[in-house]
Amino acid sequence: MFQENLGTLGKKWDTLWALSRGRKCCRNEKTTLSRPVVGAVVLVSIPNRDNCSGKVVAVVALGVGGSARPDPIPSHPTPYPPLFSPTSLPLDFPVFSRLQKKSEMTNQSLVITDAKSGLKMAIAVAMSESNLYSTAMPKPLVATNGYFPRKKLIKNGGGAKIIAFTDSMRASSPTRRATETEDQNSWIIRLPSALSMFEDIMNASKGKEIVVFLDYDGTLSPIVEDPDRAFMTNEMREAVRDVAKFFPTAIVSGRSRAKVHNFVKLSELYYAGSHGMDIMGPTEGPKNQRKGNQSVFCQPAREFLPMIDEVNKILLEKIKFVPGAKVENNKFCLSVHYRCVDEKIWGSLGEQVKEVIKDYPKLRLSQGRKVLEIRPAIKWDKGNALEFLLESLGYDKSDNVLPIYIGDDRTDEDAFNVLRKRGQGLGILVSKAPKETNASYSLQEPSEVMYFLKRLVEWKKSSLLGH
Numbered sequence: 001m002f003q004e005n006l007g008t009l010g011k012k013w014d015t016l017w018a019l020s021r022g023r024k025c026c027r028n029e030k031t032t033l034s035r036p037v038v039g040a041v042v043l044v045s046i047p048n049r050d051n052c053s054g055k056v057v058a059v060v061a062l063g064v065g066g067s068a069r070p071d072p073i074p075s076h077p078t079p080y081p082p083l084f085s086p087t088s089l090p091l092d093f094p095v096f097s098r099l100q101k102k103s104e105m106t107n108q109s110l111v112i113t114d115a116k117s118g119l120k121m122a123i124a125v126a127m128s129e130s131n132l133y134s135t136a137m138p139k140p141l142v143a144t145n146g147y148f149p150r151k152k153l154i155k156n157g158g159g160a161k162i163i164a165f166t167d168s169m170r171a172s173s174p175t176r177r178a179t180e181t182e183d184q185n186s187w188i189i190r191l192p193s194a195l196s197m198f199e200d201i202m203n204a205s206k207g208k209e210i211v212v213f214l215d216y217d218g219t220l221s222p223i224v225e226d227p228d229r230a231f232m233t234n235e236m237r238e239a240v241r242d243v244a245k246f247f248p249t250a251i252v253s254g255r256s257r258a259k260v261h262n263f264v265k266l267s268e269l270y271y272a273g274s275h276g277m278d279i280m281g282p283t284e285g286p287k288n289q290r291k292g293n294q295s296v297f298c299q300p301a302r303e304f305l306p307m308i309d310e311v312n313k314i315l316l317e318k319i320k321f322v323p324g325a326k327v328e329n330n331k332f333c334l335s336v337h338y339r340c341v342d343e344k345i346w347g348s349l350g351e352q353v354k355e356v357i358k359d360y361p362k363l364r365l366s367q368g369r370k371v372l373e374i375r376p377a378i379k380w381d382k383g384n385a386l387e388f389l390l391e392s393l394g395y396d397k398s399d400n401v402l403p404i405y406i407g408d409d410r411t412d413e414d415a416f417n418v419l420r421k422r423g424q425g426l427g428i429l430v431s432k433a434p435k436e437t438n439a440s441y442s443l444q445e446p447s448e449v450m451y452f453l454k455r456l457v458e459w460k461k462s463s464l465l466g467h
């Protein structure tokens with residue numbers, strides 16, 4: 001029986017990726033399914049998540065009637081996760097209907113639990129010889145996991161208020177727990193990996209001019225305890241540099257522009273610091289690929305500078321006795337970090353910050369990854385920065401542009417939203433944990449972002465050679 005076969009094959013594999021179509025199952029991987037089948041599951045172990053390398057270990061072919069035929073193939077390393085092509089099989093397909101009873105199925109994919117080994121396996125099954133998926137952007141993800149609860153802070157009742165704020169602060173930076181593998185797997189299926197779908201995405205974007213937008217923390221650099229030490233690797237820097245040789249590229253960060261520039265150290269990029277409220281660039285570098293090759297400059301919140309400085313001073317004074325708390329001046333906005341603060345006092349720290357902001361109705365408070373962010377209450381965010389940059393580059397009304405925005409945080413949702421509203425571009429969320437998002441694709445961590453950027457460059461080079 002199908003599940004038994006998966007069980008015996010599966011114990012040692014922590015992730016299963018699935019694909020069919022009787023064609024190459026992995027990039028750079030020569031194995032094809034041995035014969036066209038109605039559906040097939042390719043099992044790939046991804047033992048090393050850092051570099052996404054894995055081994056294809058077996059193919060389970062599903063015949064009509066639901067019988068499974070394990071078809072072991074030689075293992076060989078693959079540099080990327082396999083292409084992943086979710087599709088629908090009829091719901092009365094015998095294997096599915098059995099699994100469906102367990103309520104573990106969406107109409108596109110299955111999550112099968114191997115109870116004995118505790119292994120949770122995400123599987124998508126693809127029909128062979130058919131056009132399996134649309135090249136259009138997937139629909140927005142519907143939240144099911146309780147992250148980003150959008151819970152309004154309770155306005156009265158001291159203790160309750162603090163508990164609510166603590167919950168909200170906790171929710172702003174969900175971390176992945178081992179027991180969430182099932183959620184994880186089904187989430188990856190709902191928000192496909194931009195690496196797995198890479199070639200399909202690129203094929204769909206042929207002829208369009210790509211503009212790349214990159215968040216910094218959690219996207220180009222891993223999240224670390226000390227915000228001043230959030231360095232990106234040289235390899236990542238090279239990848240960004242290469243991307244900028246072929247596509248206009250912008251860094252869009254909550255950091256001050258100067259600070260994020262100092263981390264990235266590439267003058268050929270556009271920089272939108274302070275959540276997009278401080279845009280400038282590029283100061284040098286290849287301009288020949290740019291449609292609008294002029295430097296840009298935009299600071300829509302200039303008048304707030306004295307106020308931000310004032311609040312910075314008050315906050316520094318106020319939280320100096322909170323162990324682990326840190327105020328970061330990001331020029332047009334401020335960050336109050338609580339990553340290193342004892343969770344028991346998150347609530348009271350949050351209250352102290354709110355207390356300060358109360359006297360400044362022109363400022364607003366939002367939350368990021370273990371950080372409270374204070375910024376001018378003007379309608380200007382990373383989404384506006386994206387639109388401003390597209391306009392500056394001459395792509396305002398263009399159908400011929402494909403903005404790619406990669407980010408990991410709540411503030412990046414504003415940019416994902418803009419892409420959705422424009423009906424163009426790719427929003428890619430960097431996250432291991434399921435989150436409500438307006439992005440269309442996912443990448444798990446900065447190392448995957450780097451691979452994505454490298455593949456973008458390879459793809460561009462080979463398309464210039466006419467391949």
Ligand SMILES: O=P(O)(O)OC[C@H]1O[C@H](O[C@H]2O[C@H](CO)[C@@H](O)[C@H](O)[C@H]2O)[C@H](O)[C@@H](O)[C@@H]1O
Nearest residue numbers: 216217223224225227230253254335339369371
């Ligand atoms: O828009 P971003 O570039 O993602 O900036 C958002 C905030 O990122 C930084 O804080 C985050 O990263 C720190 C370093 O890894 C980490 O310690 C902190 O907990 C994260 O929230 C930055 O320090 C903030 O100022 C930005 O607002």
